[in-house]
Amino acid sequence: MTTRPIIVIDIETLPCDNPDQIQYLLASVKPDSRLKDPAKIDADIAEKRTEVIGKTGLDGGFGRILCASASVVFGDNEHIATFASPVVDETSTLIGLLEYIEQVANSCGAGRYSAPIYVGHNLSFDLRFIAQRCVVNGVKFKKSMLPFDAKAWSEDAIDTMQVWAGFGNRITLDKLCVALGVPSPKGDIDGSKVAQAFADGRFAEIVEYNRNDVTATKACFRAMQKGGMV
Numbered sequence: 001m002t003t004r005p006i007i008v009i010d011i012e013t014l015p016c017d018n019p020d021q022i023q024y025l026l027a028s029v030k031p032d033s034r035l036k037d038p039a040k041i042d043a044d045i046a047e048k049r050t051e052v053i054g055k056t057g058l059d060g061g062f063g064r065i066l067c068a069s070a071s072v073v074f075g076d077n078e079h080i081a082t083f084a085s086p087v088v089d090e091t092s093t094l095i096g097l098l099e100y101i102e103q104v105a106n107s108c109g110a111g112r113y114s115a116p117i118y119v120g121h122n123l124s125f126d127l128r129f130i131a132q133r134c135v136v137n138g139v140k141f142k143k144s145m146l147p148f149d150a151k152a153w154s155e156d157a158i159d160t161m162q163v164w165a166g167f168g169n170r171i172t173l174d175k176l177c178v179a180l181g182v183p184s185p186k187g188d189i190d191g192s193k194v195a196q197a198f199a200d201g202r203f204a205e206i207v208e209y210n211r212n213d214v215t216a217t218k219a220c221f222r223a224m225q226k227g228g229m230v
Helices: 019-026 038-058 090-107 123-137 160-165 173-180 191-199 203-227
Strands: 006-014 064-072 081-084 117-120 157-159
Touching: 006 038, 006 123, 006 191, 006 203, 019 038, 038 191, 064 090, 064 123, 064 203, 081 090, 081 203, 090 123, 117 123, 117 203, 123 157, 157 160, 160 173, 160 203, 173 203, 191 203
Parallel strands: 006 117, 117 157
Antiparallel strands: 006 064, 064 081
């Protein structure tokens, strides 16, 4: 008999830095046709270019994974494994994460691989982004290890956001923590500020924020589990 491990996971991402891809993405940027003043046209284009590149941090085809953290839900175990590099070595980060997941899956299955159940907040984003970056970087994975297309009702994934708010609805992790009396991971860095924080050399703080997200998500999951929601 095997026991499926439950793994809480979270990633932090950065926008695209590939010059060819950036050139492709910016080629479609056009100024507002109503503008006539050259200075305003230039300002409008500059703003739109920044926005286009910034949004790639949410697109697994062009954005990058800066760090990934995972933790097994088992008794009082609070160990968190983190994979990251200040020079954004994405391939090593992905390989390290997948090796950790496989190690956990093998150790819980009496010597046989036992596919994990994933827990995360807005989990579908994380799993699909990880899978997409694996493909881009040529890192192979088993779909049983990384169910990137798992639905909200899947037995392979538990999204604390959807469990609490309902399918198609949203609640921030910070707000959920407040509702459940769990310490919030939010400080002066959140997901929308990771790129700027990285540019400012605050790599260690981003990693700490990433790990705090995992801790908070795990605590919310345990509260829901205790209350019978999962």
